[in-house]
Amino acid sequence: MAHGVSLRSLAKDDRPAATLSALKRLLGYLVPFKRELAIAMLWLLVSSAANAASPALTGTIIDRAVAAASEGGSADVLTLPVALVLTAAIVGWWAQRMQILVLGTIGQKALFTVREQVFAKIQDLSVAFFDDNESGDLMSRLINDIETLNSFLSQGFRRVLSATLSIVATLIGMMLVDTHLALATLAVVPFMLGTTTLFGLIARRAFRARQEAIGDVSSALAEELAGIKVAQAFNRVETNRQVFSDRNAANRDANITASAVSSAFSPALALISATATALVAAYGGWLAATDVVTIGVVVAFFAYARSFFNAVTQLSSLYAETQSALAGGERVFALLDTAPLVQDLPNAHVLGRAKGDVSLRGVTFRYGTGNTVLKDINLDVAAGQSVAVVGPTGAGKTTLINLVARFYDPVEGSVEVDGHDLRNITMASLRRNMGIVLQEPFLFTGTIRENIAYGSPDASDVDVVTAASNAQALEFIELLSEGLDTVVGERGATLSTGQRQLIAFARALLADPAILILDEATSSVDTRTELLIQEALGRILKGRTALIIAHRLSTVRDADRIVVVEDGHIVEDGTYDALMAAGGRFADLHAAQFSD
DSSP states (O other), X not given: OGGGOOHHHHHOOSOHHHHHHHHHHHHHTTGGGHHHHHHHHHHHHHHHHHHHHHHHHHHHHHHHHHHHHHHTOOGGGGHHHHHHHHHHHHHHHHHHHHHHHHHHHHHHHHHHHHHHHHHHHHHHSOHHHHHHSOHHHHHHIIIIIHHHHHHIIIIIHHHHHHHHHHHHHHHHHHHHHOHHHHHHHHTTHHHHXXXXXXXXXXXXXXXXXXXHHHHHHHHHHHHHHHTHHHHHHTTOHHHHXXXXXXXXXXXXXXXXXXXXXXXXXXXXXHHHHHHHHHHHHHHHHHHHHTTSSOHXXXXXXXXXXXXXXXXXXXXXXXXXXHHHHHHHHHHHHHHHTOOOSSOOOTTOBOOOSOOOOEEEEEEEEESTTSOEEEEEEEEEEOTTOEEEEEOSTTSSHHHHHHHHTTSSOOSEEEEEETTEEGGGBOHHHHHHTEEEEOSSOOOOSSBXXXXXXXXXXXOOHHHHHHHHHHTTOHHHHHHSTTGGGOBOOGGGTTSXXXXXXXXXXXHHHHXXXXXXXXXXXXXXXXXXXXXXXXXXXXXXXXXXXEEEEOSOGGGGTTSSEEEEEETTEEEEEEOHHHHHHHTSHHHHHHHHHTOO
């Protein structure tokens, strides 16, 4: 088994309390449907009662038939019990149909709520969460783990209730028919309960390991699909195949382990059930031979015993499905319980239209427990001012603007807009005042029009066209066969990098932000596109506060100020001409970049 996992180690379950908590929480999604659950329970009771009545009625038919044959009586005495058997069968069939329909509907409604909550949580989680968690594993929780919940809520839960009520109804029927045979039947129940308990201890861990292995495979697939060009370019195909093969093998072994547990459990229960049924048949036959009970009672009890053990076996087998669902549920609930590192405070207020003053006061920041990235940063940007942030790779430039956008909160100090600490205003109102254009522009599957209006879904066609024109994107858009209605494909794959960047500028411009953040927005485009963007920036930045990160120092000449960041500190601050004249760090960077 994978990684030395054995059945003995699997039996050492260290989280039974977590499993019980997951079960309670999962069933909690059914609470809003109390009325439907009550109706379903009624149909379950009717179905169980009808099924439990059939063996007793069958026994009565046999006894009356034997009596009629031996005493020369009329067969008319069989009419009523036969009619009752048929009625019970019809009622049981209809009740089973209704319980499946009602509980299946409830299960899908509950699953709908789970999916809604998980997606909402994904949207609310801080950027730091996605830094530390692989997207493939998150997709596995959204798809594979929720699918195990789907199986339980739509079918497994109903079958558990049905089997449980069937056991209760069958026990009542057995007790009413003959107490001695009923007690004989129950003698093997402790053995079945012990087997089920042992299996539960083993299964919980096996199914957790399986779900985690599926998550690893999903992570590998997501990463390799995203980086397929790089893999081929660097001839990593064979190496990546081996890495994936190792993860896939771990997933295979985890699934085999889970299957081995399940396959060992069902035959064990079947053996106990067969042994118990044989004992009941033998004991019943002896009682009939000694005239303690009638043949009809023996036949009825044989049917009861088979029904009872089938229900117990089914219930025990459903334990595996339940454990699988709970293993998936634990992973889903762990995601739902993750608190965003950055979130609105209870007393956060709404920021109206911002003037655009931005200040960093004594800001220190580090990612998790890593090294300090920014150290005691103090910076004031006046409304309408454009400030370029430059410096060597790893100096902390992107971190600085991430703090202004409140993707992260500083470890020490504060970031302010118009004098308001960002932690005291709602993130939604802050983001409404900001536009961001990243180095790697992200476009969504859909049309160019939809991508430009992504942050402004109520924008008119005129507004979209104006934004595209001001961003210098309209020229190439009009050359496309479908214009604004051209479908760009996943991540904008049908467009060039420069075209995607121009659309990203149009998207930011349409949102009409008071503060515009440009993170290496021209570093990946050709010279012509860069000139178009530079021309557009004159219109885009007018009347807005702008923070511009740039590696190409020629692009920051027109900025009102240039801030040089190095090793987490601001080492220079001034205009382009002043910094060049000072011959300091900016001049050194400039000289190094243009030395050729």
